[in-house]
Amino acid sequence: MLEPTAQETLIRDFVRQVARKYGRDYWLARARQGEFTHELWQELAAGGYLGMMIPEEYGGSGLGMQQMAALQEEMGHQGIPLLLLVVSNVMDALLIAGHGSQAMKERYLPPLARGEIKLGFALTEPTAGSNSFRISTLARQDGDFYVLNGQKMFISGVDQADYLLVV
Template sequence: MFEAIPEEKMIREFVRQVAKQYGRDYWLAKAREGAFPEELWKELGAGGYLGMMIPEEHGGGGLGLQQMAVLIEEMGQHGIPLLLMVVGNVMDAGLIAKYGSAEMKERYLPPLARGDTRFCFALTEPTAGSNSFRIETSAKLDGDEYVLNGQKMFITGVDASDHLLVVARTTSFEEARDKREGLSLFVVDRSAPGITLQPLEMGVLHPETQFAVYFDDVRVPRADLIGEEGKGARYL
């Protein structure tokens, strides 16, 4: 039998205390309103739990996936799961921490750790679900900016996010010699001109809405490319 380490016991106790104020009834009320659970999110941020996997030098806790899994499990146990925490503060934050420039890390990671900013993850498309190499959303370099065009589907919590981490093709599938290459990762401001959101009815009660997201000549600064152009599949 494995014995829980002190950090894991502390995480479970924290969630138990938070759930006394923001428990299942609160979560269901937010879901019925179609409103993001802001108060719960702020409690997680104030406690330092949104930044558990973010390096300490960028305001996080410097812990690992095991501790984050305990947090996610305990929140599910109390009926208050948040998918945006998984895609934003685990997946997106991890990619920025590992592959982002020094300036990008400093700009995005501390507010992510505090809960002051939120990220969603945009990969799936109408014709590219399980086979992500076939995505068609394109990003073409134009001076010091990339121009994004395309559509994403089933993207969680876009309306509650400040940024999207978008997977796009900088080399088309047909033009790529190695079909695993040509994908690039971008941080995109949700308020950027050319982004249109369409909520999707999923038939599931949840406070985080799913969206179709349309990009029409959305301009993204070159500085918001994560890592090298065309290497996104390796990073994912």
């Protein structure tokens, strides 16, 4: 096992502090009421953790996968119920940062880093599961627009997402 870096220790300490601040009763009450944990989400955004892997020029920290893994691992250990939504945002942010147009980067990455928008990742299909090499959904350009044909299911965070990245 790798020894944690000072940065990873700070990340884990932050997550433990947030977990103590909100506590299990907070999460359970929100879940029972069917409410999203907005305060907790904003706390992660204010700490810079929603933009960890977003390049600095778009308001992120520009950190790597190892730091994100430390955040996710500690969130899971502390029972913070936002793992999949944070992962969806990270995957989407990485794809937009690496392959999106300049306009897309400017439109989505800064508000994503600030926690102002949430993205979902639509990958899983009835016949392919989450095997991205077997998906059958296709996008066809039709003038200035794209027409999508296919089926998606089990989209993590779809109930909270402002936008979906369809794969």
